[in-house]
Amino acid sequence: MSSHATPVPMTSTACGPLSGVAEVPGDKSISHRSLILGAMCIGETTISGLLEGDDVLDTAKAMQAFGAEVTNMGGGNWSVRGVGVGGFAEPDGVIDCGNSGTGVRLIMGSMATSPITATFTGDASLNGRPMARVTDPLALFGTQSVGRKGGRLPMTIVGAADPVPVRYTVPVPSAQVKSAVLLAGLNAPGKTVVIEAEATRDHTERMLAGFGAEISVEDTDEGRVITLTGQPELQAQHVDVPRDPSSAAFPVCAALIVPGSDVLVPGIGLNPTRAGLFTTLREMGANLTYENERTEGGEPVADLRAKFSPDLKGIEVPPARAASMIDEYPVLSVVAAFAQGQTMMRGVKELRVKESDRIDAMAKGLRANGIEVDEGPDWWAVTGRGHGNVPGGATCASQLDHRIAMSFMILGMAATSPVSVDDGSPITTSFPIFEPLMKRLGADVTRGDA
Ligand SMILES: O=C(O)C1=C[C@@H](OP(=O)(O)O)[C@@H](O)[C@H](O)C1
Ligand SMILES: C=C(OP(=O)(O)O)C(=O)O
Numbered sequence: 001m002s003s004h005a006t007p008v009p010m011t012s013t014a015c016g017p018l019s020g021v022a023e024v025p026g027d028k029s030i031s032h033r034s035l036i037l038g039a040m041c042i043g044e045t046t047i048s049g050l051l052e053g054d055d056v057l058d059t060a061k062a063m064q065a066f067g068a069e070v071t072n073m074g075g076g077n078w079s080v081r082g083v084g085v086g087g088f089a090e091p092d093g094v095i096d097c098g099n100s101g102t103g104v105r106l107i108m109g110s111m112a113t114s115p116i117t118a119t120f121t122g123d124a125s126l127n128g129r130p131m132a133r134v135t136d137p138l139a140l141f142g143t144q145s146v147g148r149k150g151g152r153l154p155m156t157i158v159g160a161a162d163p164v165p166v167r168y169t170v171p172v173p174s175a176q177v178k179s180a181v182l183l184a185g186l187n188a189p190g191k192t193v194v195i196e197a198e199a200t201r202d203h204t205e206r207m208l209a210g211f212g213a214e215i216s217v218e219d220t221d222e223g224r225v226i227t228l229t230g231q232p233e234l235q236a237q238h239v240d241v242p243r244d245p246s247s248a249a250f251p252v253c254a255a256l257i258v259p260g261s262d263v264l265v266p267g268i269g270l271n272p273t274r275a276g277l278f279t280t281l282r283e284m285g286a287n288l289t290y291e292n293e294r295t296e297g298g299e300p301v302a303d304l305r306a307k308f309s310p311d312l313k314g315i316e317v318p319p320a321r322a323a324s325m326i327d328e329y330p331v332l333s334v335v336a337a338f339a340q341g342q343t344m345m346r347g348v349k350e351l352r353v354k355e356s357d358r359i360d361a362m363a364k365g366l367r368a369n370g371i372e373v374d375e376g377p378d379w380w381a382v383t384g385r386g387h388g389n390v391p392g393g394a395t396c397a398s399q400l401d402h403r404i405a406m407s408f409m410i411l412g413m414a415a416t417s418p419v420s421v422d423d424g425s426p427i428t429t430s431f432p433i434f435e436p437l438m439k440r441l442g443a444d445v446t447r448g449d450a
Helices: 028-039 054-065 101-111 132-141 175-185 203-210 245-257 276-283 319-337 349-353 358-368 402-412 425-429 434-441
Strands: 010-013 019-021 042-048 069-074 077-083 117-121 144-148 152-158 167-170 191-196 215-220 223-229 238-240 262-269 287-296 299-307 340-346 372-376 379-385 419-421 444-447
Touching (some): 019 434, 028 054, 101 152, 101 175, 132 152, 175 223, 245 287, 245 434, 319 340, 319 349, 319 358, 349 358, 358 372, 358 379, 402 425, 402 434, 434 444
Parallel strands (some): 167 191
Antiparallel strands (some): 042 077, 117 152, 191 223
16 A cells, blocks of 8 residues: 555634635646556657646656656646557556546556556555446456455456457446546457446547547437547647646635635636536525636636625535536535535435545534534535634544545635644645645645644
């Protein structure tokens, strides 16, 4: 198991208005995919705006272990000299994906149809997460896997020497599973078909097309049917990674709940498969506007302006929207605490198998800070107390989960008493500049317990 850094307790205390420009880092999903697809091309892929968080850096190391040449050119610019589809070498050592579900699942897919063997591990959080959801469909290609009980890491994957293409209906709404199957399909002859009943983030499909693969997507009664022709020669590209809407969520939500705030978060991708939180916040009465709406690299992009929103109200979040805001429920539950009335979130059982059981982690921490939370296997509900009435005052367990740690830091910015987390170190997996960025806006975030 990979080691975990020394715990870093952090405390957030109510602050004056947040103001200024919050330039959040590059999109984590697109950063992982840029490195992996770059490694599967012949030639040099250049990447600008890569997220230099631990999750993505672990994927960069993994691509090197499989034979690609990955170079940090400085300033968020990276170069990947790929080995081509089917060109991965067998790694000498164990592949450590740290805290990253996306990293391990996509990399397993990308090597699963090459005649090589690799062993994967991660930190205590990742080693507790389910991998059968990926190894089951990979077995259809002819891939073998041996892991711990319950399909957990550490796990060894024996790539299929003579892969066959597959047709697979993804049983859970998961872009990681969909992507693992598509990446495995790259080195299988013929057409691999993946069907998803609910649309999940579509970066893999878009990027595969951008890298020159033959891929089509059709909306049918069964759902989205994605057809990929195997064994293409992927074309090395330049990828300009847009800023991450999942990171933008934190300064946006903080501005909505801290009185007097006015924060601009520029250049955020509003791909409909990612932007569900912003729609939800607007339905709750958030003063959140899109400025300078434009298209960049084929994706809708806008500058988000978030202002203190005195009249937030609880709503029922449509379950059909869950996939488009799956990583944003923890911070949404914090905003819901400052709204009037109940916010009901249904169709969210996937939250229980993230870096932590996110419903459990948030419910425990919110309750300790004076907020009523009800929950069931697939739903939870937060009863808001309105602005000025959220007690705070507790230390919450972040459970090796960056989104939990950051969400409680946002809670402390507007609660009556300071809010602490036992360990903020996981924040570096996705948003390494969270602390200085929030401080520059005016937040009072410090290292140590209250
Ligand atoms: O494909 C991706 O980049 C991701 C997919 C989602 O996970 P699931 O596929 O498990 O829903 C999301 O939670 C994760 O942060 C990133
Ligand atoms: C769920 C997340 O990431 P991953 O699954 O890649 O660990 C996340 O970033 O919120």
